[in-house]
Amino acid sequence: MTRPVFVTPRNIWLPGPPFCLNHAFRRWIRKKISGQRSMRYQGRPGRGEKRLKGGIGVDYTRSVRGFEGGRGGWLGVDRRGLLIRRLLPMTHILAVSGSLRKASFNTGLMRAAEQVAPDGVTLTGMTLHGIPLYDGDEEAAHGLPEAVKAFKEAIKRADGLLLVTPEYNNGVPGVFKNGIDWASRGPNVFGGKPVAVIGASPGGFGTILGQNHWLPVIRTLGMRPWLEGRLMVSRAGDQFDAEGNLTDESTRERLREFVAGFAAFAGP
Numbered sequence: 249m250t251r252p253v254f255v256t257p258r259n260i261w262l263p264g265p266p267f268c269l270n271h272a273f274r275r276w277i278r279k280k281i282s283g284q285r286s287m288r289y290q291g292r293p294g295r296g297e298k299r300l301k302g303g304i305g306v307d308y309t310r311s312v313r314g315f316e317g318g319r320g321g322w323l324g325v326d327r328r329g330l331l332i333r334r335l336l337p338m339t340h341i342l343a344v345s346g347s348l349r350k351a352s353f354n355t356g357l358m359r360a361a362e363q364v365a366p367d368g369v370t371l372t373g374m375t376l377h378g379i380p381l382y383d384g385d386e387e388a389a390h391g392l393p394e395a396v397k398a399f400k401e402a403i404k405r406a407d408g409l410l411l412v413t414p415e416y417n418n419g420v421p422g423v424f425k426n427g428i429d430w431a432s433r434g435p436n437v438f439g440g441k442p443v444a445v446i447g448a449s450p451g452g453f454g455t456i457l458g459q460n461h462w463l464p465v466i467r468t469l470g471m472r473p474w475l476e477g478r479l480m481v482s483r484a485g486d487q488f489d490a491e492g493n494l495t496d497e498s499t500r501e502r503l504r505e506f507v508a509g510f511a512a513f514a515g516p
């Protein structure tokens with residue numbers, strides 16, 4: 249029997265990147281293996297995906313420490329497109345901010361969480377821009393809106409969910425609850441999913457009541473809460489700059505510890 253010969257166009261060069269066949273081949277392999285878009289295509293819709301209005305674009309391709317690839321696994325692809333064997337399985341955390349405000353403290357806290365994720369952990373943040381108010385008639389007539397489908401897909405792919413919640417009137421903000429309510433429709437993506445809650449507020453209690461208010465929801469959805477760590481960022485006005493970036497180093501350290509603890513709980 250003739251044995252197949254695999255020819256990789258390793259040394260076939262046209263004028264140079266990005267026209268180089270070698271690079272195109274590596275990009276193709278990387279895409280096939282990770283099932284994701286390569287760094288080059290960040291922000292652009294991939295095949296079969298639609299560009300969504302608002303801020304619901306989850307950037308699945310972004311990760312820490314140079315690895316691409318969403319969910320944990322033993323095989324990965326490095327930035328050069330080379331197939332590598334990961335030393336440790338990756339843990340992917342999806343963080344959701346419950347505020348739509350541009351300079352939101354909570355969205356700022358979520359961004360800081362992305363920055364402090366430890367080795368072996370990818371933490372991707374998103375907001376709920378583009379998710380409409382839940383309307384049962386709309387759902388019956390048209391099913392789930394595209395933004396909700398994208399949100400659900402992101403939850404499904406994550407090993408754990410980090411809720412970054414503001415506190416409104418001592419409870420969960422309607423915008424945030426609305427997003428979770430939509431995502432609870434149709435196939436269950438929450439059951440058994442590790443979840444943790446953090447939050448920031450300008451007051452002295454740092455969303456303690458808002459965080460507690462999530463507990464019955466988490467229980468109803470059958471999620472697995474991580475209750476060992478707590479992070480309530482109070483007096484947020486002193487800890488974030490005018491654009492909502494976290495500036496306080498001790499809070500950043502507490503956040504680093506929290507993310508590491510939660511990731512260890514959520515990881516494979």
Ligand SMILES: Cc1cc2nc3c(=O)[nH]c(=O)nc-3n(C[C@H](O)[C@H](O)[C@H](O)COP(=O)(O)O)c2cc1C
Binds near residue numbers: 449
């Ligand atoms: C309707 C409403 C209710 C609020 N209720 C509370 C509250 O109960 N406790 C609190 O600490 N802050 C409360 N705040 C203040 C929010 O914590 C503050 O607006 C915060 O900046 C919101 O989070 P963000 O910066 O991520 O948007 C409330 C704000 C609004 C708009």
